[in-house]
Amino acid sequence: MLDYRLVQTAVIGDKNSDLPIILPMDAHDLDLWRKAHPTYTYWCGLQLDGCGGELSGRRYTSKVCHFAHHPSAPVCRRKANGESSADHLFIKQGMRRLLDRREVRGEVRTRDLGTGPGDAVDVHLVGSHRRLRFQLSTFDYRAWRRAEDELAAEGGGVDWILATDGPVLQQIVSRQGYCLRVRCETAGGERRVHIGAEARDRTVAWAPLEDCSLTSSGIVTPHVERIGLSRSRPEPLTFPIQGGSVFALVPGAAAPVDSPFEEEGRHLLVADVKPMGSPIARTLISLPGDTEAPPAEHVYKVSEGARILLAESAGTWAVLADRYVRLNAHEAQRTGLWTPPSVDGSEAVTVPAPGLPPVRPMKQEAVTAPVQTVPSQPTAEAAAAHGPVSHPELAIALREALVQRARLCSPVTWDMLVEAVGPRLAACTTEARISLLLEVDHPLWENVPVLSVLIQENGVPLPYLSSVLFQLGVPHSDTSSQIKRWAAVETERAFAVYGLPTRPMPPRYLLRPERPVVPEPEAAVVVRRPAAKSVSKRKRTGRAAIRDTSAVRRVRVLVRELNKLLGGLDRAARGPVIKAVDGANVWLAFQEGAELPLEERRRLAMQTPEFVVDLLEYTLQAAEGGPAPAQRPESHKVEGQRTAESAPPKQHVKPPTPAVQDPVERLTRQLIAVAARGQTVPAALLGGGRKQPGLRSLLEALDGHIPADVPVLSALVLGPDGGPVPFFRDILKAGGLAVPRTDEALLKIWHREQERAHAAYANPPQALPPRLVPPR
Numbered sequence: 001m002l003d004y005r006l007v008q009t010a011v012i013g014d015k016n017s018d019l020p021i022i023l024p025m026d027a028h029d030l031d032l033w034r035k036a037h038p039t040y041t042y043w044c045g046l047q048l049d050g051c052g053g054e055l056s057g058r059r060y061t062s063k064v065c066h067f068a069h070h071p072s073a074p075v076c077r078r079k080a081n082g083e084s085s086a087d088h089l090f091i092k093q094g095m096r097r098l099l100d101r102r103e104v105r106g107e108v109r110t111r112d113l114g115t116g117p118g119d120a121v122d123v124h125l126v127g128s129h130r131r132l133r134f135q136l137s138t139f140d141y142r143a144w145r146r147a148e149d150e151l152a153a154e155g156g157g158v159d160w161i162l163a164t165d166g167p168v169l170q171q172i173v174s175r176q177g178y179c180l181r182v183r184c185e186t187a188g189g190e191r192r193v194h195i196g197a198e199a200r201d202r203t204v205a206w207a208p209l210e211d212c213s214l215t216s217s218g219i220v221t222p223h224v225e226r227i228g229l230s231r232s233r234p235e236p237l238t239f240p241i242q243g244g245s246v247f248a249l250v251p252g253a254a255a256p257v258d259s260p261f262e263e264e265g266r267h268l269l270v271a272d273v274k275p276m277g278s279p280i281a282r283t284l285i286s287l288p289g290d291t292e293a294p295p296a297e298h299v300y301k302v303s304e305g306a307r308i309l310l311a312e313s314a315g316t317w318a319v320l321a322d323r324y325v326r327l328n329a330h331e332a333q334r335t336g337l338w339t340p341p342s343v344d345g346s347e348a349v350t351v352p353a354p355g356l357p358p359v360r361p362m363k364q365e366a367v368t369a370p371v372q373t374v375p376s377q378p379t380a381e382a383a384a385a386h387g388p389v390s391h392p393e394l395a396i397a398l399r400e401a402l403v404q405r406a407r408l409c410s411p412v413t414w415d416m417l418v419e420a421v422g423p424r425l426a427a428c429t430t431e432a433r434i435s436l437l438l439e440v441d442h443p444l445w446e447n448v449p450v451l452s453v454l455i456q457e458n459g460v461p462l463p464y465l466s467s468v469l470f471q472l473g474v475p476h477s478d479t480s481s482q483i484k485r486w487a488a489v490e491t492e493r494a495f496a497v498y499g500l501p502t503r504p505m506p507p508r509y510l511l512r513p514e515r516p517v518v519p520e521p522e523a524a525v526v527v528r529r530p531a532a533k534s535v536s537k538r539k540r541t542g543r544a545a546i547r548d549t550s551a552v553r554r555v556r557v558l559v560r561e562l563n564k565l566l567g568g569l570d571r572a573a574r575g576p577v578i579k580a581v582d583g584a585n586v587w588l589a590f591q592e593g594a595e596l597p598l599e600e601r602r603r604l605a606m607q608t609p610e611f612v613v614d615l616l617e618y619t620l621q622a623a624e625g626g627p628a629p630a631q632r633p634e635s636h637k638v639e640g641q642r643t644a645e646s647a648p649p650k651q652h653v654k655p656p657t658p659a660v661q662d663p664v665e666r667l668t669r670q671l672i673a674v675a676a677r678g679q680t681v682p683a684a685l686l687g688g689g690r691k692q693p694g695l696r697s698l699l700e701a702l703d704g705h706i707p708a709d710v711p712v713l714s715a716l717v718l719g720p721d722g723g724p725v726p727f728f729r730d731i732l733k734a735g736g737l738a739v740p741r742t743d744e745a746l747l748k749i750w751h752r753e754q755e756r757a758h759a760a761y762a763n764p765p766q767a768l769p770p771r772l773v774p775p776r
Helices: 027-036 083-102 141-153 167-176 224-230 329-335 364-368 380-386 392-407 414-421 423-427 430-441 465-472 483-498 550-566 571-591 598-605 609-624 663-676 695-702 728-734 743-760
Strands: 009-012 020-022 054-058 066-069 106-111 120-125 130-135 158-162 179-187 190-198 204-208 213-215 218-220 237-240 245-249 266-275 281-288 300-302 307-311 316-320
Touching: 009 083, 020 083, 020 190, 083 106, 083 120, 083 130, 083 179, 083 190, 083 213, 083 743, 130 141, 130 218, 141 158, 141 167, 158 167, 158 218, 167 179, 245 329, 266 316, 392 414, 392 423, 392 430, 392 483, 414 423, 430 465, 465 483, 483 550, 550 571, 550 609, 571 598, 571 609, 663 695, 663 743, 695 728, 728 743
Parallel strands: 130 158, 158 179, 281 316
Antiparallel strands: 009 020, 054 066, 106 120, 120 130, 179 190, 190 204, 213 218, 237 307, 245 266, 245 300, 266 281, 307 316
16 A cells, blocks of 8 residues: 655755655656756755755655655654645746746735645736735635735735635625636646636636636636626625605716616616605616606605615615606605706706716707707807817717627717717817817727727728827827728727627737838748748838738638637637638738748738638638538639639538648748747647657757747747756757756756747747857
8 A cells, every 4th residue: 555645745956945846656757757857956845834954755666756854854844745735836836937928027926824835825917906816725704805905905906716615715706707716736746737717506617727818807717708708797785775765867877887786677777866864865776677767857756675786896886676656746846856947947957977067958849859860070050059079078978889889899970979979979070079089098008999990981980090099109000001901900809898798809900111012022042030030131022912802801701700609619629710710810911911931921822812711611610510511612822823614522621731841841830830829839749749750850950050039949849747858958959059057057048948939929029038048
């Protein structure tokens, strides 16, 4: 029987180290580990609540291998010795890698909450002022509440990732519809961190930490978005109102967007409410939606059943009423909510809610008056009659109207906005419109879509949109001819953020300065370089974009449909769709003049719009579960080349892929694609999912005699233990670089070359970090 009570975890380097290690239990695995890391020293680390003494790895064949203290080590009173005793350090290490990979500024530290240094791990996202708390020890509701207030006092929101179950878990689920969990699984000499999203039905969907993303709202797993979209809104707390109440609706006032009191089948309105024996308060009131909302010219009484709704998260309240009756003039006047009209017929002005413009009551004859069309361009008399229109509250109302249109995933005209916001928009001149739109979209943020692009005239963006974008700070918007394309991408971003259900927002389209159209000479030699660098000594010139043909427009439509379909697919079906969408986006960028490596441009030049449409339609039908097309249009090669007169029918459409004879070139393509996604790849997955024979010689040939401005792509290949391949030193030597002596230095160089590869092939390319290893 094996003895599992012995020490299994330690730290590498010294007693203060936070680099954890799990000693392999099997003797054969331990031999491989020692051979791969001959210089490592192991310690009963202080961050493991250990004694700080040095440890040695004991090899056994009759029982599990384990760590043991040296005879001269101090007395150790360490309580936890198993595999999970170092989980807080593995989480700390994993979060550091995730921050570096996602290029997010953050601070990671462990916390001792009274039972040991592994009680919690805190992550502070500096840019978004948000904090993550990995709670690994058990605690009750009061302890959680104190910690919530403590972290919130430091500024920003708090995301909780729990390792245990209990009442606190249910509290978080009821607040946001899901709860994040964390667990670690042993893989070789380390523990791989997984993040789980637990829904209301107690099912947990787990994902590796490296597959998660960091946003301004915290950590997001691939499953959180689907849970968040399907989750119901948290129900507010309710309290009965004793003695009944009266209320009067506020004319022209609209309930806030995304109010926690919104409920399907009910009206949510702004009203002045007076509970019995209490002063008047302006708040929201929820009324039954099976009938029209009552007119605002009267006062109503709720005799019984009224309740106060309290949203704990938002700190606001509302009134819920299911039955109400209208008061007569005498009773309404006694409430203080209504005053009879004056004898001379002058209008009484209703005092608005704070932040809203004064609203005059609607005249009775205006109810039956015919609706007149408001002109889109006002006359000077109309502008003078309405007075100045560039008010902050008008910009707020305009923004809310645009958000509502974005929720419907539909563009809007200025006349439609006049009907939604009010006639004061009709008095806007072009200069006033630009001023209002600047107030709506200022300041310009990368993760917030510009709503002005939703407004169209005759099916195209506003003629003065470029002026709005230029004043917002969009680069090259005053001279670029790609404003229409920019507006189309930004519209999709708005639909992704505000539409229901929401979906991942695509990156913002980057406008480039206009260049003269000069034919590019044929290149004689192809040299691999990062996307941000020139492919030869010659200066690159521009290229004319193709016409916006019906086939090109069809490509954009198919990309949009595939993006909408992506959220409902499982993990296996998402791969081909993502691959097809990414390829189509690169092809569109190529047609619009994006700077790409010469080798990539040659490959894309072989694909005509009809060919890309054929590929996307096949992918869409396969993703929807429909039958594959029985016949495919003629395969298209070089653009402008004549196609065959006819082609035999095919039962399965597969896009032709150019044959690559050189295995080094094929491996280069694979690793460049991995670098462009900001990822790494196990060596076993190279070469179509099988371990590729001669991988060592291929990588040495790929990175042989590499220049200083080109990253070592072999750093993206993972070895069997999740680190660099065992022959990474030989690759550095073949590339003309110095070979580090210690494993610690090798790991630093390996990580830095990964960062350089991700930066070089990012879209857009980023500045390369300096190389840590000098040439030989």
